[in-house]
Amino acid sequence: MRAVAEARTNIALVKYWGKRDARLNLPAVGSLSLTLDGLTTRTEVRFDAALAADELALNGAPADAAATARVSKFLDLVRARAGRAERARVVSANDFPTAAGLASSASAFAALALAATRAAGLELAARELSILARRGSGSAARSVFGGFAQMHKGTRADGEDSFAEPIESDLDVRMVVAVTTDAAKATLSTDGMRHTMETSPYYAAWVALSDGDLADARRAIAAGDLEALGAVTERSALAMHASALAARPAVVYFSGATVDGYRAVQAMRKAGVPAWFTCDAGPHVKALTDAAHAPEVARRLAEVPGVLRTRIAAPGAPAKVLE
Numbered sequence: 001m002r003a004v005a006e007a008r009t010n011i012a013l014v015k016y017w018g019k020r021d022a023r024l025n026l027p028a029v030g031s032l033s034l035t036l037d038g039l040t041t042r043t044e045v046r047f048d049a050a051l052a053a054d055e056l057a058l059n060g061a062p063a064d065a066a067a068t069a070r071v072s073k074f075l076d077l078v079r080a081r082a083g084r085a086e087r088a089r090v091v092s093a094n095d096f097p098t099a100a101g102l103a104s105s106a107s108a109f110a111a112l113a114l115a116a117t118r119a120a121g122l123e124l125a126a127r128e129l130s131i132l133a134r135r136g137s138g139s140a141a142r143s144v145f146g147g148f149a150q151m152h153k154g155t156r157a158d159g160e161d162s163f164a165e166p167i168e169s170d171l172d173v174r175m176v177v178a179v180t181t182d183a184a185k186a187t188l189s190t191d192g193m194r195h196t197m198e199t200s201p202y203y204a205a206w207v208a209l210s211d212g213d214l215a216d217a218r219r220a221i222a223a224g225d226l227e228a229l230g231a232v233t234e235r236s237a238l239a240m241h242a243s244a245l246a247a248r249p250a251v252v253y254f255s256g257a258t259v260d261g262y263r264a265v266q267a268m269r270k271a272g273v274p275a276w277f278t279c280d281a282g283p284h285v286k287a288l289t290d291a292a293h294a295p296e297v298a299r300r301l302a303e304v305p306g307v308l309r310t311r312i313a314a315p316g317a318p319a320k321v322l323e
């Protein structure tokens, strides 16, 4: 009735933006990501017949009602699957500062899916776990796996073909993360996606690019071609943000530091440093590079006005059960 699991966050190289089904959390496009080391969520779940309601503690403090309700809804899926009715106490903590603006629903729901199913007596195969984690957050489906992973959008109405899979690779990549603010993001990804879908004249164009970008990224990984992977990484992020920028009113995740970070990455590339920009539903700058150049990329991004701190992340491990 109790289990502890951990999962790492991931950054999409080919982005997910838009849903084909909001209730089942089915993505409108596939995506391809890198799971990162050193950005880990550890989650304990204990089902207990004596509890009247689900309880959630996040980073040592009781969580607010919205976060507790989101976790409770997810636990309902696990309870239904396991044929259990007990409420649970969930204790979750990140090994990175939550205020770093990197707190991710990806590591959170991957760790919760694994801990909750084990605590409920279920042992799901990785694909089943990915499908379940997707219900909590689309990006969490990818954090079930280590290293590179591809999320399939699937076509089935029940979402059973919408899961992530690991991709083998010899590429020794790094993701340099440059934190630009300690504030929480202004527009949550689910809201930003919905608004982009509903109002952006560029949304259809964004969706139309996805399959080609995924194919190019797969080819680049198979060929060990970091430059080709970097090119698709940068253009996928910029096209995603372009679709959001064209929404009415615009969804703008960039800050001044984001744009300056982008320019710094461009300048590095011009000077022969392999680095490619990416950015998610917040202003932080992320740069894909290789192991040899990661310290220099981090040093240069740290010099960008508005960058508070940087960290270098190597590919991380899959989600795993600890206890």
Ligand code: PMV
Binding pocket: 011, 012, 014, 015, 016, 017, 031, 105, 106, 137, 138, 139, 140, 189, 190, 279, 280, 281
């Ligand atoms: O799954 P969510 O709700 O965390 O949305 C992820 C959205 C992006 O981070 C912007 C893109 C992605 O594929 O991770």
